Amino acid sequence: MSNMSNNSNNSSINSSSVYDELASNLKDVSMIDLQRQTGTTEEGEQSKSTTNSTDSSVNTPTRRKSTLILTDDMDYDKHKTGSTAHKDDDMVIDSENDIGHSPIGEHPQGGQSQSQQQTPQPILVPTVFKWTEGGSKVFVMGTFTGWRKMIALNGPSKKDGSFSVQIALPPGTHRFKFVVDNEVRFSNFIPTATDTSGHFVNYLEVIPSEHDDYTSLNAIAQGSRSKSYLRTLDSKLGLTKDDDDMGDGYSRYHDDEELPDSAPAEYIDSIPPIFTDPKVMEEYYVTLDNNQRQGNQNQQWLIPPQLPPHLESVILNSYNHTDKDNTSGALSIPNHVVLNHLATTSIKHNTLAVASIVRYKRKYVTQILYAPLQ
Amino acid sequence: MQQENPGAPSSEETRRDQEVALKAIRTFLQSKNSFDVLPVSYRLIVFETSLLVKRALNILLQNSIVSAPLWNSKTSKFAGLLTSTDFINVIQYYSQNPDQFQFVDNLTLDGLRDVERKLNVPQLETISIHPFKSLYEACVKMIESSARRIPLIDKDEKTNREIVVSVLTQYRILKFVSMNCKEAHMLLQPLSELNIGTTENLSAVRMETPVMDVIHMLISNSVSSVPIVDEQNKLVNVYEAVDVLSLIKGGMYADLSLSVGEALMKRSDDFEGVYTCTLKDNLCVILETIRKSRLHRLFLVDDEGRLVGVLTLSDILKYILFA
Numbered sequence: 001m002s003n004m005s006n007n008s009n010n011s012s013i014n015s016s017s018v019y020d021e022l023a024s025n026l027k028d029v030s031m032i033d034l035q036r037q038t039g040t041t042e043e044g045e046q047s048k049s050t051t052n053s054t055d056s057s058v059n060t061p062t063r064r065k066s067t068l069i070l071t072d073d074m075d076y077d078k079h080k081t082g083s084t085a086h087k088d089d090d091m092v093i094d095s096e097n098d099i100g101h102s103p104i105g106e107h108p109q110g111g112q113s114q115s116q117q118q119t120p121q122p123i124l125v126p127t128v129f130k131w132t133e134g135g136s137k138v139f140v141m142g143t144f145t146g147w148r149k150m151i152a153l154n155g156p157s158k159k160d161g162s163f164s165v166q167i168a169l170p171p172g173t174h175r176f177k178f179v180v181d182n183e184v185r186f187s188n189f190i191p192t193a194t195d196t197s198g199h200f201v202n203y204l205e206v207i208p209s210e211h212d213d214y215t216s217l218n219a220i221a222q223g224s225r226s227k228s229y230l231r232t233l234d235s236k237l238g239l240t241k242d243d244d245d246m247g248d249g250y251s252r253y254h255d256d257e258e259l260p261d262s263a264p265a266e267y268i269d270s271i272p273p274i275f276t277d278p279k280v281m282e283e284y285y286v287t288l289d290n291n292q293r294q295g296n297q298n299q300q301w302l303i304p305p306q307l308p309p310h311l312e313s314v315i316l317n318s319y320n321h322t323d324k325d326n327t328s329g330a331l332s333i334p335n336h337v338v339l340n341h342l343a344t345t346s347i348k349h350n351t352l353a354v355a356s357i358v359r360y361k362r363k364y365v366t367q368i369l370y371a372p373l374q
Numbered sequence: 375m376q377q378e379n380p381g382a383p384s385s386e387e388t389r390r391d392q393e394v395a396l397k398a399i400r401t402f403l404q405s406k407n408s409f410d411v412l413p414v415s416y417r418l419i420v421f422e423t424s425l426l427v428k429r430a431l432n433i434l435l436q437n438s439i440v441s442a443p444l445w446n447s448k449t450s451k452f453a454g455l456l457t458s459t460d461f462i463n464v465i466q467y468y469s470q471n472p473d474q475f476q477f478v479d480n481l482t483l484d485g486l487r488d489v490e491r492k493l494n495v496p497q498l499e500t501i502s503i504h505p506f507k508s509l510y511e512a513c514v515k516m517i518e519s520s521a522r523r524i525p526l527i528d529k530d531e532k533t534n535r536e537i538v539v540s541v542l543t544q545y546r547i548l549k550f551v552s553m554n555c556k557e558a559h560m561l562l563q564p565l566s567e568l569n570i571g572t573t574e575n576l577s578a579v580r581m582e583t584p585v586m587d588v589i590h591m592l593i594s595n596s597v598s599s600v601p602i603v604d605e606q607n608k609l610v611n612v613y614e615a616v617d618v619l620s621l622i623k624g625g626m627y628a629d630l631s632l633s634v635g636e637a638l639m640k641r642s643d644d645f646e647g648v649y650t651c652t653l654k655d656n657l658c659v660i661l662e663t664i665r666k667s668r669l670h671r672l673f674l675v676d677d678e679g680r681l682v683g684v685l686t687l688s689d690i691l692k693y694i695l696f697a
Contacts, residue, residue, distance in 0.1 A: 173414065193414045198665070200554040203414060319417060327668055328546060330413035351429050357415075360528075360539055364415040367538075369445065370433050371422035372482075 124168035125206045129153065131163040132189060135180035138163040142176025142201075150179055171208045173333050175201040191362050196323075196330045310337050315366060316355055334364050347373060388562050395560035399694055402555045403510040408503065408526050408542050411550050418540055420445045423453050427464060427481045430456060435623055438644075440616045443525050443538045444483055452527050452536045454500040456483065458615040461622065462589055463490050465630065469586065495593070502527040505539045509547060513691050516544060520688070522598065522670075544687040545670060551694070552661040561657035565685070568657075570693045571674060573683030578603045581610065581635035585621065588613050588634045601673055601681055602634060608679045612648050614670070617641055650675045651685065660690070 131138045131153055139150035144167070155163030175195060178185045186192055190202040273280045315334050320326070334357045345353040355368040419437055421430050423446045434440060434456075444453040467489045468475050481489070501519045503512045505526040516524050526539040552558050565571065578601045579588055588600050592615050602611040613634050620640045621630075649669045651660060660672065664687075674683035 192410050194411055194550065195413065198549055198553045200410070200550070315415075316417065327549065328411075328413050329417040331415045331417050333415045349429060349432075351425065351433075353433075360537070361409065362414075363409070363412055365539065366415070366417045367420060368417065369420045369422060370425055370429070371447065372425050372429070374424070 123208050124170055125208060126166050127169045127174075127204070127206055128164055128166050129176070130189075131155070131178055131180065131187060132160065133180070133185070133187065134161070135163070137181055139179040140165065140167075140176055141179060142174055144169055144174050144176070153178075169206045171206045173203060173205050175203045177201055193363065194328060194330075196326050196328075198327070308337075310335060311341060314343055315357065316343070316368070331364075331366055334366070339364070384563050384567060391560040392563045395557040396694060396697060398557035399551055399555050400510065402551065402557075403513060403547075403695075404508050406509050406550075407506050408509060408512050408540075409505040411509070411542060411546060412505075412540055416540065418443075418538065420538055421456060421483060422447055423483045425483050426479075427461075427483060427486055428479060430483060431461065431619060431623065435619060438642075440619065441523060441541065443541055445538065450535050452502065452525065452538050453483075455521075455523065455525055455541065457523070458618055460486055460490070461618050462592055462615060463493055463495055465586075465589055465618065465622065466495075466593060467493055469630070501525075504528060509550075510695070512542060513544075513547060513695055517688060517692055517695065520596070522688070544691055545664070545668065548661065548664050548687055548690060552665040558661045559658050561661070564654050564656050565651070565674070566653035568693060568697070570697075571683050571685035571689045573674065576601070576681070576683055578607070578681055579613070579634060580604070581633065583634050585613070585632050585634045585637040586630050588637075589618065589630075592618075598686070599671060599684075601684065603681050606678075607681055609648065609650065609673055609675055609681045611638060612673070613638065648673065650679075652676065653682070657690065657693075660685070 129140045129151075131140075136156075138153040138155065140153060141147055141150045145151065151165060151167060153163035153165045155161070157164070175193075178187060186200060186202045190204060192200060193203055194200055274284055275281070315331055315338065319331060339357050339359060341356060343355045350373050351370060352373055353368055353370050355366060357364055357366045359365075419433070419439060419442050421433070421442050421444050423444050430442070434442065441455055441457040443455055445451075446453040464478070464481070464486065468478055470493075501515055501521055502525045503515055505528055512524050516522070523541050523543040525541045528537045528539050529535065530537050577591060577595060579591070581602055581604075583602075591600050592598070592613075599612050599614040601609055602613060604610050617637070617640075620642055621632075621637050623640070646668050649663065649667070649672045651663075651672045651674060653674060663669065663672075671684055671686045673681060674685060676682055
């Protein structure tokens with residue numbers, strides 16, 4: 001904090017008040033961090049084994065949840081606090097120009113070689129932050145620095161006077177603001193939104209970069225190239241070590257070539273009788289029952305497939321009605337696979353609620369419609 | 375934020391700052407649109423117009439919300455906004471026409487329109503605005519129609535049908551200004567110099583006043599709340615239009631012979647409280663309070679806590695936009 005207030009002394013009154021305001025916000029965040037930190041250190045003092053277990057839980061990449069949370073990135077904070085618990089809590093202004101590809105994130109500078117050996121490097125995507133709206137000193141800060149550290153942007157460039165820096169970020173949604181000549185600003189050229197606490201911020205979604213081969217895979221999906229192409233591609237991807245030649249005159253067996261061309265599946269627009277005709281439906285269930293009794297395993301096709309696991313975590317179920325700060329009905333950011341699905345409640349009092357998450361421009365609306373059954 | 379010399383007119387500099395700040399906030403409202411205020415991901419509850427009024431009430435209370443946009447699925451069109459005013463209209467109608475009371479359980483949101491037509495009161499609020507129009511325009515529209523919230527309506531590009539995008543309230547806009555407009559800190563002129571809020575013809579009730587009388591006052595004065603005072607005119611509580619929702623929650627319109635004090639016992643525990651300010655306070659402090667708490671009006675009181683007037687969110691918006 002001390003660095004910041006020194007800087008703001010030089011600036012004009014107006015901007016310094018905002019700056020203080022920001023500083024107080026930042027203080028909030030760091031206090032939360034601090035609490036969490038003391039929490040971990042206390043644990044550490046109590047017993048070594050606890051520390052180890054927390055460390056491993058921090059460092060092992062957990063299975064990605066299907067929802068991302070737009071409050072201060074908790075998972076991310078955990079990562080940070082886990083590995084920087086020994087660091088002091090002061091605000092760091094990073095004037096280092098060549099941030100380049102240095103991974104801001106999972107493993108900050110403190111060389112934790114041991115844990116790095118245990119866990120695979122997380123995917124980091126080089127992301128460019130650009131400021132084109134003037135100023136002489138530009139920094140960026142956001143969820144990826146825990147709102148505490150500011151990263152200097154290079155510039156102004158001689159070409160267009162813009163500032164930019166490339167930061168390697170883990171995939172997900174990142175919120176950030178710019179600090180231009182000691183004044184907190186947001187860019188008008190980057191998507192903006194209001195977060196759960198009501199702050200207006202810039203945000204962007206970092207998507208894992210696509211492998212180069214992806215484009216060629218795409219080409220196959222679109223074109224009518226035969227499977228042999230895929231095979232050579234397999235070897236190119238390192239899925240198989242060599243071509244089809246197995247040596248000693250043998251070549252790899254492919255059963256698809258021997259298959260007779262089955263008639264192409266046909267799309268119809270009428271609903272199959274199994275869903276409409278009660279008689280057919282009954283027969284279907286009788287057949288199901290019989291098969292179950294006989295323990296026949298070959299009738300798997302009769303049983304409807306299970307719900308994909310990512311559809312089971314319903315975003316609305318995590319909504320907290322009692323959170324008074326959330327005056328805008330903000331929800332966590334949905335995983336794209338749950339978009340455009342229809343979720344329903346059970347019918348109560350002759351009323352049905354259906355919900356679906358749709359994109360509206362660059363934002364997500366979870367609309368719940370209550371309607372009576374006619 | 376207290377002035378060194380209360381009662382003395384504020385300095386030339388304070389006045390100039392106030393002017394500069396107002397201009398800056400107006401520019402801010404013109405440069406931002408309603409879409410900007412929306413979070414990246416949010417929830418929106420919509421009612422089909424054939425839903426029963428009593429069901430709609432339960433759903434509002436379940437979700438702790440006080441209004442919802444309506445959707446007519448026959449015409450695929452936005453059909454106005456359901457607010458606490460509509461429930462007050464229903465109460466009003468059945469108290470005037472007790473013979474109709476048997477139909478109350480089967481009243482649908484569609485039927486509510488007919489009731490309101492018979493009462494000759496303004497229809498369900500049907501103003502709306504496109505999400506990409508400026509916040510300034512949205513505020514002007516709200517003030518013109520004296521609505522406290524405005525639905526954001528767009529058209530689907532493919533089907534050309536209406537989409538209800540969200541609903542924006544005066545509170546959210548003021549909170550947005552307070553959080554993101556640094557010039558709000560320069561609004562240091564005391565309220566006494568601003569000619570803002572209502573200080574005359576303000577009606578107040580006592581704890582013993584029948585709740586029905588209070589509800590009639592809400593309608594006839596077209597206000598969203600009525601202050602409750604004691605014998606010394608000291609402010610003790612407030613009856614808000616949204617309190618009607620919890621009043622009729624159980625058996626609908628069954629027990630309206632209660633006093634307003636008894637009716638307040640039905641209010642939910644998470645009531646935010648009554649907010650007050652004095653004429654010495656300034657908008658900087660008030661916007662700061664708005665930022666921290668979900669309030670919809672502040673009552674002006676004197677140093678002894680006696681009721682002087684009321685400052686609503688629309689008063690504040692009007693001042694920011696047109697003063």
